Amino acid sequence: MKLYINGKEFEVAENLSVRLLIDNFKLDIKSTAVAVNKEIVPKSGYAGFILKEDDKVDLVSIAPGG
């Protein structure tokens, strides 16, 4: 199915959880925050949150700033 991750289109397997998505991108779970369709997904819900076709996913971390 098609997902938009950080603004870019990605083709992923059906029934993908947020947890698995983070693993697929090899991201450190402690320094990654997730929003799906602009709604924040709490860490405790990563495994149970199943992504749907056309979901807009934001994978977020820290960046340089003042």
Place this chain on the structure above:
Amino acid sequence: MNNDAGNNNYLMDDGLKIGKYTFKSRLIVGTGKYPDFQIMKDSAIASGAEIITVAVRRIDFNAKDNMLSYIDLDRFTLLPNTAGCYTAEDAVNTLMLTRELEVFKTDLVKLEVIGDAKTLYPDNEELIKAAKILVKEGFTVMPYMMDDPVLAKKLEDIGCPVVMPLASPIGSGLGIRNPYNIKIIKETVSVPVIVDAGVGTASDACKTMELGVDGILINTAIAGANNPVKMALAMKQGVEAGRLAYLSGRIPMKLYAQASTQMEGIVF
């Protein structure tokens, strides 16, 4: 540097208090615009800062280097900012994300809601709106604001345990453009005042601290210097010198000379 006064009471300072937190250093530094992460790291260490600001952004999957591998989380408290947010809603949503990021070990947040791209001056209405929501949410809100005493009082009344007026526009290096307003803000609010933005060099930092403010937040003046690590140390010393001078109480200015050598016993 050898400092004989280092271990005695002359340097006693009760530290920078921000809500329930206390820090020894009165200098907060940003992490933006450094030539590379190693220089960012070395500069942050040289500055003696305990708090460093960071942004919250989408992960760049093509990035060659990971900023986090250069930050010792036992040494530094990470302060998330809302740079680039133009509405209260965006600023609040950005900071809500930080609750899911374990690198943030406190509820300290730097709130900035920009009103104009050219000056990067804050939007007062949106700032107040966001501050109210974030205080209610339990964040320790550090608002970047205009050097406006009325606004400072409003933010204090909302529950911000610190106010952060600008010295001059972000990244301008113009130094403190209205020292009198900063002094009035310091007299108007009982919460600490941290001057955020506009400091250009160490003498600016020193003069700002001499006004009696509680701390300074600096990014561009360090990151953009030819030698950021040296400038970080200069800023540290500028902040410390200014604080000490303020605590010492300077002499009044006089129009005419006053001899510092006694006249009694003069030979010729």
